[in-house]
Amino acid sequence: MADPSSYRPKPGQIPDSPGVYKFRDEHRRVIYVGKAKSLRQRLASYFQDLSGLHPRTRTMVTTAASVEWTVVSTEVEALQLEYSWIKEFDPRFNVKYRDDKSYPYLAVTMNEQFPRVQVMRGQKKKGVRYFGPYGHAWAIRDTVDLLLRVFPVRTCSAGVFKNAARTGRPCLLGYIGKCSAPCVERVSPEEHRELAEEFCDFMAGRTGTYIRRLEGRMTDAAEEMEYERAARLRDDIEALKKAMEKSAVVLADATDxxxxxxxxxxxxxxxxxxxxxxxxxxxxxxxxxxxxxxxxxxxxxxxxxxxxxxxxxxxxxxxxxxxxxxxxxxxxxxxxxxxxxxxxxxxxxxxxxxxxxxxxxxxxxxxxxxxxxxxxRASDLTTRSRALEEIAEALDLDSAPLRIECYDISHLQGDDVVASMVVFEDGLQRKGEYRRFQIKGFEGQDDARSMHEVITRRFKRYLADKEKTGEWADGENGLTEEDGRPKRFAYPPQLVVVDGGQPQVAAAQRALDELGIDDIAVCGLAKRLEEVWVPGEDDPVVLPRTSEGLYLLQRVRDEAHRFAITYQRTKRARRFKASPLDDVPGLGETRKQALIKHFGSVKKLRSATIDQICEVPGIGRKTAESIAVALAQAAPAAPAVNTATGEIMEYATDTTDTTDATDAESETTAGSAGEPVSAGSPDERRGQER
Missing domain, CATH: 3.30.420 (Nucleotidyltransferase; domain 5)
Known part of the structure; x- marks a missing residue:
């Protein structure tokens, strides 16, 4: 790793003008090309304190061993030179767009004496008119087949063309009228080129003029009672319209x-x-x-x-x-x-x-x-295996983490705090084992405390189920699924990932330590710089940019974030829309919050007397009577039940998560004692929707 100060240009050496610069490594290979309106200002930005640079920029400047530049007169010249150098040197740190496939074009070889219509891929050639690219080659051939009836341009290869000219007999397309057969001189080179130009004009979008011209010819032929020619022109018009239908009008005519x-x-x-x-x-x-x-x-x-x-x-x-x-x-x-x-x-x-x-x-x-x-990328078995091995190596694990659980906290300015748990096994999602948590112990923007509570609740249940199953070695203990796997939370992960940095990682590790669990690894992935944090370390683990392990951790983290934020939004919407107090006339948001704060919940408010309601500041007797009537008319919601104990956890309305139907099949409610309840019955999956 090179020290950027070792090759930093001297003050005043860099010109304050437009230009293009190159960073080279110790082997003189160009690793980055950039342009700047002011070379002095741009290059100076690379030689600041390394801690202030973006991680990818920091990697680039520490890989480089020298920098050089070329001054140009205008910014346009800088843009052109930058493009030329990127094409020439293929620098490893520049953005490289790669086609997800080799796209086919419809090409007309106007550089030949007898232009040919064909499908072409790869680098474009001078003198050839290109149309497309198309998603599939068969789409081009279908279009060409329709247009050859009207524009019988040559489509055969050079060998077929020469053979037909030698024998004096055209190919099949020449006999059925889909080629003007210039090989046997049915048309002159000038007439055939005119056909090719008309074909190009039509493909370029000038369709209306040509169709109107054919319609005029058809009308003239009909008036002159040349009905066969009129019928052929009619069929030609239909063929052109059918070809046009393959690409619907999306913008105004003549828009390029x-x-x-x-x-x-x-x-x-x-x-x-x-x-x-x-x-x-x-x-x-x-x-x-x-x-x-x-x-x-x-x-x-x-x-x-x-x-x-x-x-x-x-x-x-x-x-x-x-x-x-x-x-x-x-x-x-x-x-x-x-x-x-x-x-x-x-x-x-x-x-x-x-x-x-x-x-x-x-x-x-x-x-x-x-x-x-x-x-x-994720479905490739080899790639997934390499990703798990890279994670194990980076975190110094004894073996690849075949089961990874990731946790994320979501809230809106400290309100409606919820958490999510997503599970990846062998690098793939297991949505049937996703869980949701409602944080009830406190409200506030303290992700570390929330993370500590969630990890504690999840692994308390793990320890409880582990004790019941006797290390789940005996499948006759009654706590195994049909496939022999432990039920609910009895199956531990090899790696716990949290969405966040040092505070969240420390909170998760502290929760595991308090429970006496020492065989589960913990790490965190911070969003901004994609750094991997491990407990007890002041510096993060920086995985290589091309690491499949980093890519897998990012997918796990993003899925946990999606799962948490969807639940939080649903919960917030239900809180604001489903309150029976909304139907009380004249009762504003401030007094609603005062009522809930005074009684603690709508359930306790429903059981209160009118006199007790009047004790809330700002609530008069008439308003109290209206509140009592509204609460009496509102039907109570269905309770969520812990099927293991029969305990009623809380009242909640049934809200099906329409965001992801598969996720709705694997929900979890949080018990009043702070322990998550496994999703198994419809009653358990009510109310804690994400």
Whole structure:
């Protein structure tokens, strides 16, 4: 690990002008390329105190051994040079978008004497007109098959073309009218090129003009009683309309735009692009990237624009590019795009109307792409095994943690404090063993105390069930499921993960120590910097950026957070919407809270007399009578019951979690004594919904 001060340029040596810089490692390999409006200010930011740098930036500057720069005259030149260097050196710390597949294009080889229509992948060639990209090659072939009836352009390979010219006999498409057969000189090179240009015009979106022209020819043929020619023209029009139906109109006619949307988390980002030409979606593509540097959404957009248009010129760059966030320096990027197109390009964020609605669709596609990428990555057995091994090595565990439980606390400014427990076994979710907890011991923004209470309650039940099962070695003790596994909380994890840093980790470890449990490891994952904290250590464990173990811990933490916050929102909504006091006219929120504070609960308030209600400050006799009537008319809710003891835990309304149907099958209520109750019957799964 190098000390950045060892290669820091001397004061005044760096020019205060636009430019591009390169960091090199000890082997002279370029590891990072960046651009700056002011080289002096940007490079100075890398040589500050290491503790103040983003972890990924800190890793980069400590890996580097030297820095060099090149001064340019404008910011546009800096953008162009940065793109060229990234393509040339492929630096490891730069954002790299990678296609999730090799997208096929519909290509017309206008650089040949007899242009050919075909499916093409890979690098684009000069003189070839491209349309797309498309999601599947068969979609291109279906479109071409419909259009060849109207535009009989050559589709055969060079070998087939030469063989037909040698024998004087066209291929099958020439006989059935789907090729104009230039190989046997049925049309001249000029006529065939005109057909190819009309085909390109139609694919480029200029469809209305050509269809109106065919409709005029059909009408003229009918008036001249050439009904066979009119029928052929009618069929041609239907074929073109059918081809157009494959891409519905999403924006106003003649709109040419690319829409770019992003979905990202702390480690990865997915990009989706919709290509709209002539108001219709003509192609779609997507990328996924690892965040190997500290980047904002605007930076990701800028990198995506470089990737998308770095090799494009002319009409391949649309008039309008719609993005979710603008780069830090918008004007140079717009100038760069305008140079590549040859005319002005609008780069903006859609605010309303059809374009904003379409952007939301692209955004949903980006989120789905990121989710699919994560699912594929998580489902790989080899990857999961490597992730568990990396976690075991980083935390110095004796073996891979096959069962991981993660806990998260959620509240709204100290109110409605709840917690979640999610379970991953062998790197995969076990939603049937998720649990929810309601924190009743206190209210306030103290996540450490809440974490201590939850861990204590969960592992008290573990110890109780463990004692009943006699170490669960004997399956005849009556506390095993059909598959032989211990019921409820009797099955311990090898690793407890908490959402948070040192305070939450210390609280969890203290709870385990108080219970005498010393064979379960504890760690915490802090959101901001993705650092892994372990008990008793002043410094975090920093897993490598490409670590599968870090990725698995992040998935576990994010799932616990989702589970907790959904429960908290549902509980809060029920508290505000389901109170029988809402029906009392003239009773405001302040007096409602005063009533609950005085009596402790709605149940005790319901059993109070009118005189007792009048004792609450601000409540007159008439209001007290209205409260008593409203509470008497309100039917009591169904009680939640602990099936193991028969104890009524609390009254609650039945609220089914519509957020995730599978989660609703694995809920847990919290008992008044602070011990969680396992989900088993419908009564147990009432009220503590997340």
């Amino acid at each position: 735009a690319d829409l770019i949307a992003l979905a990202e988390d702390e480690l990865e980002a997915a990009v989706q692009i919709f290509h709209v030409r002539g108001g219709r979606v003509r192609g779609q593509r997507g990328w996924v990237t690892d965040k190997v540097e500290a980047v904002t959404t605007g930076d990701l957009v800028e990198h995506a624009l470089q990737q998308l248009y770095g090799e494009e010129t002319g009409d391949s760059v649309p008039k309008e590019v719609l993005v979710p966030a603008l780069p830090e320096l918008v004007e140079p990027v717009q100038e760069w795009l305008a140079e590549r197109r040859g005319s002005n390009v609008s780069l903006r964020i859609p605010q309303r109307g059809d374009k904003k609605a379409l952007m939301e669709t692209v955004q949903r596609n980006a989120h789905q792409a990121l989710g699919l990428h994560k699912t594929k």
